[in-house]
Amino acid sequence: MTDARATPSGVRLRELRLTGVAEKGPYGVRFVDDDGQIRPLSVIAGPSATGKTSIAEFVMYLLGGREHPQHPEIVGAVRSAMLEVELAGEVATIERAAAGGTSTFASVWRAPLGELAAAHEQRVSTEPTSDPEGLSQFILAGFGLDGVRLPEAPTKEESKVQLLSIRDVFRLMYLPNHRLDNKDLAFERSPYMVRQKFRQLVDVVFGVHDAQAAELQESTRKAADAVNAAKRAEEALESLAREDYPMGALALHRVIDEATGTIAEIGTALGSLDAFQRTNLGAIAQTRAALAGAQRDASEAAVQLRDRDSLLRRLTVLRAQYADDKKKLTFLREAERLFNPLDVTTCPACLSTLAESPALVDGTCSLCRNDVEPAGLGGSADSSSERNLVETELRAVGRRLSDLNDYWTRLDVDRARLRGALDDAEADVERLAAEVDRVVEAPAPWLAERDSLTSRRADALLAVQSAEAGLRVWQRVADAQERRARLEVTLSRLRAEGSAARNRPDREAVVRALSARFQQILEDFDYPKLRDTHIGNDLVPRVRDMPYSQASSGGLVLISLAYYLAIWELAYERGAHAPGLLVIDSPQKNLGHGVLETDPDFADTRLVENFYRHVLRWLDGAGQGAQLVVIDNSPPDLVRDHVVVRYTRNATQPPYGLITDATD
Numbered sequence: 001m002t003d004a005r006a007t008p009s010g011v012r013l014r015e016l017r018l019t020g021v022a023e024k025g026p027y028g029v030r031f032v033d034d035d036g037q038i039r040p041l042s043v044i045a046g047p048s049a050t051g052k053t054s055i056a057e058f059v060m061y062l063l064g065g066r067e068h069p070q071h072p073e074i075v076g077a078v079r080s081a082m083l084e085v086e087l088a089g090e091v092a093t094i095e096r097a098a099a100g101g102t103s104t105f106a107s108v109w110r111a112p113l114g115e116l117a118a119a120h121e122q123r124v125s126t127e128p129t130s131d132p133e134g135l136s137q138f139i140l141a142g143f144g145l146d147g148v149r150l151p152e153a154p155t156k157e158e159s160k161v162q163l164l165s166i167r168d169v170f171r172l173m174y175l176p177n178h179r180l181d182n183k184d185l186a187f188e189r190s191p192y193m194v195r196q197k198f199r200q201l202v203d204v205v206f207g208v209h210d211a212q213a214a215e216l217q218e219s220t221r222k223a224a225d226a227v228n229a230a231k232r233a234e235e236a237l238e239s240l241a242r243e244d245y246p247m248g249a250l251a252l253h254r255v256i257d258e259a260t261g262t263i264a265e266i267g268t269a270l271g272s273l274d275a276f277q278r279t280n281l282g283a284i285a286q287t288r289a290a291l292a293g294a295q296r297d298a299s300e301a302a303v304q305l306r307d308r309d310s311l312l313r314r315l316t317v318l319r320a321q322y323a324d325d326k327k328k329l330t331f332l333r334e335a336e337r338l339f340n341p342l343d344v345t346t347c348p349a350c351l352s353t354l355a356e357s358p359a360l361v362d363g364t365c366s367l368c369r370n371d372v373e374p375a376g377l378g379g380s381a382d383s384s385s386e387r388n389l390v391e392t393e394l395r396a397v398g399r400r401l402s403d404l405n406d407y408w409t410r411l412d413v414d415r416a417r418l419r420g421a422l423d424d425a426e427a428d429v430e431r432l433a434a435e436v437d438r439v440v441e442a443p444a445p446w447l448a449e450r451d452s453l454t455s456r457r458a459d460a461l462l463a464v465q466s467a468e469a470g471l472r473v474w475q476r477v478a479d480a481q482e483r484r485a486r487l488e489v490t491l492s493r494l495r496a497e498g499s500a501a502r503n504r505p506d507r508e509a510v511v512r513a514l515s516a517r518f519q520q521i522l523e524d525f526d527y528p529k530l531r532d533t534h535i536g537n538d539l540v541p542r543v544r545d546m547p548y549s550q551a552s553s554g555g556l557v558l559i560s561l562a563y564y565l566a567i568w569e570l571a572y573e574r575g576a577h578a579p580g581l582l583v584i585d586s587p588q589k590n591l592g593h594g595v596l597e598t599d600p601d602f603a604d605t606r607l608v609e610n611f612y613r614h615v616l617r618w619l620d621g622a623g624q625g626a627q628l629v630v631i632d633n634s635p636p637d638l639v640r641d642h643v644v645v646r647y648t649r650n651a652t653q654p655p656y657g658l659i660t661d662a663t664d
Helices: 052-062 113-118 135-143 166-173 192-205 213-244 248-275 280-338 380-441 445-503 507-525 553-573 606-619 637-642
Strands: 011-020 027-030 041-045 078-087 090-097 105-109 121-125 149-151 161-163 541-543 581-585 627-632 643-646
Touching (some): 011 052, 011 135, 011 627, 041 052, 041 606, 041 637, 052 078, 052 090, 052 581, 052 627, 078 135, 105 135, 121 135, 135 166, 149 192, 166 192, 166 553, 166 581, 192 553, 213 445, 248 445, 280 380, 507 541, 507 553, 507 606, 541 553, 553 581, 553 606, 606 637
Parallel strands (some): 041 643
Antiparallel strands (some): 011 078, 078 090, 090 105, 149 161
16 A cells, blocks of 8 residues: 555645735635644634634635635625645645635636746636536545546446545545534435445545456456557558558658648749740840849949938038037027126226116116117116027027937938848849859750759659658558557556455455544543444444444544544555545534533543544654644643634734634
């Protein structure tokens, strides 16, 4: 049996994250330590009505469950739910909507929560669970239970079958509060199909669900005969193909491609020759006409290039002139700013400081007393006008220079294009001139060329016909190889199933092993007055030599815990097709001091501690790599280091609950 720890299998929880609506959230819980390693035991603690059970319900919903928790504080606060898991050792993230009703689709990323932006999103359906591309089969593939078909009536040969779904597996991986003492542990009181599916599920997990060994052996024999016959046919066809067409199919494909291309080229050439008069004069005239056209093109390209060069030289001079004008105007503007020509503060005759600057007063200069025109001295208004004029002219020159630069750049780009066109035209002239020389030297150019083309086309047609015949032979070889490969795959699968069937333990041995583990766990719990304990072939346990359903309320809880732990532990140790994950809600139900008067045998709090001691010991030993999540109101100090979150239901001591801001 494969070691489950050597080959990662199953599903492991890493983080649950709830995205809030509006400004709320996010909420959630992590099942990994600070180093990102999955915790073997994760305890979610806190009083009732804090959302602990909702965590388990969200986990099941994200793994393919039918609906998410419908509590008012959740419906009004949570928009979507996301779960980061490990499936068969690979990290994946699943998201489903939690607002506006139950979602029938899910998004899956093969990446952790922190790397979704760079990962590919895959949309999968959640309904129906039989969809081979849906979420249910995606999760089941993580522990090898995808595609498992269960007969509705196992005793009938023509029975209908149903595809195993993840919701069926939930019956083994999730022990909710209400099932701890509902006396329906093996679903023996549930409808027939539910009871049958549970038993079939256990058989599938431990590999004892198929008892059709004789049919499997006959199918294997027929498959082996078919493989041998296919091999003989393949060898005969391949021998014939290698004798007649030794180059192989790939080489024949290349021959056909090359010959087909040659035929197309020759057809085009012959059509051109037939379209024109295929005489020496006609060939020469055509070639010379092409040469003359190329020469005209080259001449026109040269003229355009010279014109462009001339225009660019003239514009270069104009650019320099505009640039010089701009420099002069800029200098004038800056000079006027630095030196005011009318800023006279000292009398030029006596060098005394003037009490006020000269100005025009009623048409008379206040300094020399001469009558002048109002614009003669150029007061402040004229100075401002001149400055405005300089600014206007400077802007105009700048715009003209910028436009000229843009135009010059476009012309320069066009000049490069014209130069390339001239080079191409000159190359055409040179090529056509050589062609004219060749045609003139040939005595009968049209006839010689046509004979050559016709001969090449005939050879190419023969090559295509031969290659196509060879391909048909090699295709028969490929078909035989494909058929033989399909039959070998079928034979390998049947042989693997036969080997597994021979090495598979019988169902009674599995039930005996479950019974032994069940009793051992109850002994570890220190179950009071334990004796004559076993699990029947119908998977219904008996304790104290009585049906387990006759046990007290506290006894029912311990029996349920031991029953689920036995299946979980044994499946993991045997490397069975099982999730490797177990979620238990409220293991202290009906136990401890609260039942001292009604059920004194189970009032000892050490029973709960014994439960935790057992799982810690197993997880540290044979169960390394498995995962257990326990929801417990007040776990003992024994597992204090394994508490991943402890809710308080106290607004002053966060976290209040799963929805941290629902404190009303």
